Amino acid sequence: MSLQPQRTIDELKELRALTGDENGAQRVAWTETWDKARAWFKDKLNGLPVEYEMDEGGNVWVTLRGASDKALLIGGHLDSVPNGGWLDGCLNVLAGLEVLRRIAEEGTPPVTVRLVDWADEEGARFGRSLIGSSAASGTFNPDEARQLKDKQGISLADALARYGLSLDTMTQAHRQMANAAAYLELHIEQGPVLESMGLPVGVVIGTFGVERHMIRFTGQAAHSGSTPMDKRRDAFAAAAKLGLEIRDIARRHGGVCTMGSVVTRPGIVTAVVGECDASLDQRNMDADALAAMYREAREASERFAQEEKVTVEWSKLWSIHPILFHPDLIELADEAVREVCGASHRLPSGPLHDSAEVARIGIPTVMLFAQSLHGISHNKIEDTKEEDIAMSVQALDRLATKTIAWMLK
Numbered sequence: 001m002s003l004q005p006q007r008t009i010d011e012l013k014e015l016r017a018l019t020g021d022e023n024g025a026q027r028v029a030w031t032e033t034w035d036k037a038r039a040w041f042k043d044k045l046n047g048l049p050v051e052y053e054m055d056e057g058g059n060v061w062v063t064l065r066g067a068s069d070k071a072l073l074i075g076g077h078l079d080s081v082p083n084g085g086w087l088d089g090c091l092n093v094l095a096g097l098e099v100l101r102r103i104a105e106e107g108t109p110p111v112t113v114r115l116v117d118w119a120d121e122e123g124a125r126f127g128r129s130l131i132g133s134s135a136a137s138g139t140f141n142p143d144e145a146r147q148l149k150d151k152q153g154i155s156l157a158d159a160l161a162r163y164g165l166s167l168d169t170m171t172q173a174h175r176q177m178a179n180a181a182a183y184l185e186l187h188i189e190q191g192p193v194l195e196s197m198g199l200p201v202g203v204v205i206g207t208f209g210v211e212r213h214m215i216r217f218t219g220q221a222a223h224s225g226s227t228p229m230d231k232r233r234d235a236f237a238a239a240a241k242l243g244l245e246i247r248d249i250a251r252r253h254g255g256v257c258t259m260g261s262v263v264t265r266p267g268i269v270t271a272v273v274g275e276c277d278a279s280l281d282q283r284n285m286d287a288d289a290l291a292a293m294y295r296e297a298r299e300a301s302e303r304f305a306q307e308e309k310v311t312v313e314w315s316k317l318w319s320i321h322p323i324l325f326h327p328d329l330i331e332l333a334d335e336a337v338r339e340v341c342g343a344s345h346r347l348p349s350g351p352l353h354d355s356a357e358v359a360r361i362g363i364p365t366v367m368l369f370a371q372s373l374h375g376i377s378h379n380k381i382e383d384t385k386e387e388d389i390a391m392s393v394q395a396l397d398r399l400a401t402k403t404i405a406w407m408l409k
Helices: 005-019 032-043 090-105 131-137 156-161 167-177 193-197 235-253 287-307 327-341 354-359 386-407
Strands: 051-054 060-064 071-076 112-117 180-188 201-207 209-218 256-265 275-284 311-320 346-349 365-370
Touching: 005 032, 005 090, 005 386, 032 060, 032 090, 060 090, 071 090, 071 354, 071 386, 090 112, 090 180, 090 386, 131 167, 131 354, 156 167, 180 354, 180 386, 193 201, 201 327, 201 354, 201 386, 209 235, 209 287, 235 256, 235 275, 235 287, 275 287, 287 311, 327 365, 327 386, 346 365, 354 365, 365 386
Parallel strands: 071 112, 071 180, 180 365, 201 346
Antiparallel strands: 051 060, 060 112, 201 365, 209 275, 209 311, 256 275
């Protein structure tokens, strides 16, 4: 049987039909649809000589025992954003499953091979990304997560409890990393670089650092008809100024800044905005530049608050330093991609991935990117050519073989 990339493509389509609708993928973590996807995935393991478990962080581990306890990890995530694409996250898991099948077919491997479906990579429901992988890395802070709630007011703690999980014990998932010697992850690029170069697969050198915060501007709600413009304390006006300023901040430092959510109160057309909450996401490959971007955004918010006669408060959602992947594995990944595709390209990842949490605790890590059509992701039109998907599965398989040999040196 050996490796069957077409089976991965067929299973991706099957998962799309099971957990998507006319608006796209609906596998948001800690929901019934996500749970359905995980049950479907578990059924795909039937007949394989593997062990299956869910850890304290909600991560699912599929373990093929080898001659050595030293472990090669291959990871991804089945969860999606609301109305997401058919490949984001799940390509990683299903391509990894196909590699696992190929290795299992050849008998007992020289090292243990473990496929992991990380819990809540996206952070779509509670605003905190990489929940499961940060629990496994040991960097998850329960106290910082206690106040997190979704749009319905349900707390993260209550959502976890429905799966038998607790904030206070999540970092016990770190035990899963004890014998990990390398980590591989395949993902769609979610950007336009590989397509612009005509390349089906690329090698990722690392992930951007991220600063993510909520910003609250507080002014005074007042009647929109009777309050003169120069007498207003408009919280939204200050937020709007910041929304434009962050674009220049990003350009100056070679990073990206996004104000992704703005909520106003009272939120009616006949009232000046008295309170405005905005989310800010800042990313850069350089730690010093990222720190400067954060500092300048705070200074700008204070300046605009003063101009509009309002106050401003910041609360941190989450942050991570820029992560560089392992140089040896980057070389092996480059070899694998060239052997399958004829050419390769190395690029950083602007989007964050679970690989960042694995790499930050010292486990040698590398990622592969499959080309994304039009650079679109987190959208129902997200797509990749089937022949590129097939080549990405082949490249991941070759990388796994090369990495196992590297681990045995």
